[in-house]
Amino acid sequence: MVDLLSIAIAQCMVTFCLVYLRMQSVNRSLMKPPRHFRDKLLKVIEKGGSLGDMFHSWKVGSVRRELLLRAKDVRNFTNEKDAGLLDIMMKDTKEKENIIQSLKHDEKSGRILFGFFHPYCNAGGGGEKVLWKAVETTLRFDPNIVVVIYTGDCDATGEQILGSVRNRFDYELDASRISFIFLKYRKLVDSKTWPHFTLLGQAFGSIVLSIEAILKCPPDIWCDSMGYPFGYPWVWHLLRIPIITYTHFPVISSDMLNKLAHQQRTFRVILKGFYWRLFMKYYKHVGSFITIACTNSSWTNDHISRIWTQCRTHVIFPPCSTEKLVHYEKEGDLPAKRKNQAVVLAQFRPEKRHRLIIEEYAKYLKTAQYDDVPKLIFIGSTRSDEDRQYIKDLKVLALDKLKIPQERFEIMPDLPYEDIKKMLWSSTYGINAMWNEHFGIAVVEYIAGGLIPIVHGSAGPLFDIVIDNVGFFFLDPSDPDYKETSSILGFGTLCDAFKEVSYLKDKDKKKLSDIAIRIALTKFSDSRFDEKWIDHVLSKVNNKNTH
Template identity: 50%
Template sequence: MPSSKILSTLLLIIAGALFSLKVLSGFLPHFVRTPPVKWRKRVNRAILAAEKATKKIPVLDFGWKTGSVRRQMILASFKPSDYSNRVYGSKIAVGPEDRQNRETFINRMIPAKRTYNRVIYGFFHPYCDAGGGGEKVLWKAVETTLQKDSNCVTVIYTGDFETSGEEILSKVSKRFGYELESSRVVFVFLRMRRYVDPKTWPRLTLLGQAMGSIVLAIEALYKLSPDVWCDTMGYPFTYPIAKWVARIPVITYTHYPIISSDMLDKLSQMPNFKSNIGLRLKFLYWRIFMILYSGTGSYVDIASTNSTWTQNHIKKIWPICDSRIIYPPCSTENLIFKEESSGWERENQAVIIAQFRPEKRHSLIVTSYASALEKQKLEKNVKLPKLVFIGSTRTEEDRQYVEKLKKLCFDEYTLPKELVEFKTDCEYTIMKDYLRNSTYGINAMWNEHFGISVVEYAASGLIPLVHASAGPLLDIVVPWDTKLNGQVSECNDSTRTGFFFKDPSDPDFAKYTSKNYKTLRDIFLQVSEMSDEEKLAISQRTKKCVLSKFSDTTFSEKWNRVLEDLPEIELAHQ
């Protein structure tokens, strides 16, 4: 079947599904939120029957109404986390504390008899156990939400069936240091996560994942309808579903737009675009998808983004949406190792912390360094820093990539081995030692949406040498006035927090030739001539900047404002 026909068929399917849900939206909230008649009596009888039997756990099945009953039991429960669905699936087991306090529990099932208001915040994050930066945002938002309201409950919609809720929260504590009140964290495990896995959609991946997220959102709401829908992973086609099916407020945290004008421009500017029918069909596909993506923004109440770059794109895509920047929680408080007030004692080395993938442009760093080394032979009093590449390798392809980099360094450029070091998959404690003792931190990626490694450099006292684009340029390595303790517009010797570079290999290099950015080679030579006093001043200034902008405390303050600015949540229908 031709690609154009496949595309049109899929668009008809997704449009038909959305139209059907829109038509049914008047009935659907009742379907997912209103329990069946006499459900309280069934729960009460099940508890009483279990009391007469030895070690019997009352487990109930309400069929297609199970999700609405689970919701009501969570609202009444003494320990909501008991109503996670991993063990009993579509059935509901009454929690031990609720069985012990049966009479009060049954009475609390009646909204008028509850002495508290309980809001259920649903966090849609199908890969909540991944342990990356996106998950750090999720768990800090969950922790902040729980701390703001002692009565609220957070629900995590995830597909991580291979582990339990207790194990996930234990990893959160070890990885991020966040201690959550586990009794108010409910895990709803979703069976259909494969539909948002890119491997499921080898062709038309964007559209396939969009359709898959709709299916997954319907499953989530069917199993448990929250009072607020929080998407912290980036599934925009779930927003109209949450509005139509449950009629609840929608909060989003966007790490990067799933499609942007940059992607369309880059495709249309390819040399053979006009003569290549495949590229033109792809452009049409992306264009139609962008229109669909734009429509999802009308269902968002508050859209938060991780950086200025992402914010600028979201404003174009969702112009009518309330959007605001909330920088990721980078735990900068925990990375302030020491104050070099007595002098500069760090080693003359530059670290590059990034996964070993081509888009991180390690080869650009190597090539620039080799060129600077040749230039250094002609200069006096110039000593280039040692390079230390630190990163993880997820696949065999990544490991082969590291070997190619080593060949580039030692075979093609014949760089001295004492000047270049590779540390793959090293422990976090080892990485922290390098952050504590090095002088520079390099990030060469083009259009890094945010750049948490750059924040780690700055918080650790390193001097950032970064590509002049996106997050590092607009948000992190910004001019900073230490007396005002604030960001300023002019960059000079007294406000500098790092150094920028551009390269002819940048896709948008021609647009920025007038900015007169140096190349990385020239930056290497420039910083090598800095005095210890200059290094110390930049280091201290940069640390103050990131501690103010990217701390966990700052994230919590801004997330709390989002919760406060939400439309009034209807509690009467609970």
């Protein structure tokens, strides 16, 4: 159990250190390599050794930065698996000579280090798809940009991570301009580390992780593409660089506070409300350090624009590779040729509500004619043994407890991207059950692939994606806001939606599919993301002194 007093003391100590460091102009020291660093580096390169033996630990980051600015292949200077920085470079004779000449003549390449802070970059979800498309666009925009990925995926190598990106998202990246900086303290942002006062604990953890990142390699531009805003003041005070944020959902929102206000005013509720309001005040404060704020949907943008009033926010819909998904439709794959199956494309996590889908599907089976019942197929990525156990539990629920026939239910985890596309092209329906899915990349992939979406009537799917009557919505009594929304929206349950789509004729399916594809190409293509990312981000921060 986390001791709240210990956390408070730690926060005070960290704040004191920040004030002291700021007074000492540390922001200049962290970026500036130590005196005579070139002579020391040449000695390390020519005679062997490691940077840790030659420089103080808090200066190693500035030296690594110099190497990244000079190297032709920045993969040589990762801190992968705690290897010495020069171990790989010593094997590359050509790169070694390049670095030696650059140091002797003090030649700099004019490069910019664009840092992406994404501690779970290898998770394989929608947020990671945004990250890697942003990386691809950024590298293509300016050949002088070097991308630094700050990640806590210490169980994988940089090469393995990029291979996973290629398999899952079909993105080919210039690996010679991508350097991975591995962070040791990712567990501090894991909610499991903080069973009590989770928001406060994760905020503290994100501060520690941000400081660890900039000490290991200070960038010229900081981009948080995952949503850890409490490190922004530290990045700004220590480095004075532009800060970009791509927010998938607010850490705390007015909705949370409003719901708390309607609960019975017990001492616990009053204390929680005070805690949340204080947290919201600090959340608003960190917005003052942001240079450019981007959000993934109208729902998220509405909340963030009310919180971070100091900066203008931009909606940049996630890249959904709709061009690649629609291409097969043009080759003649018509809905009439599709199999009668419903796909659920989502990471195997409880918040995706796979259990709800299974339970509602089982209810539907009790009243449906089996010839008309679509087969239910779950596909998605796993991140850990816990996710794989989650899959086993879903199978027990579906096959053993609810007695769904085995030929009507299948789980296919960790499929390559090409196989996912084929599954979408051969199916008829796509299901998304997450409550308040802030955007919903999977839903876009459904409509781009010509599927008929059956989705929860909230947030991104409701406001941004399933428009012009191209799909079907549902609600569920287990939704936190069911009492307020059910009377207003009038949607039925998922079981009701299953019954409704069973009456669709082939011509109706074809009409819905055509409209959906047009929406997908217009709003959610990779090329559209490119345009928005360049317009709102890259064109404004190409000069690293933007802030």
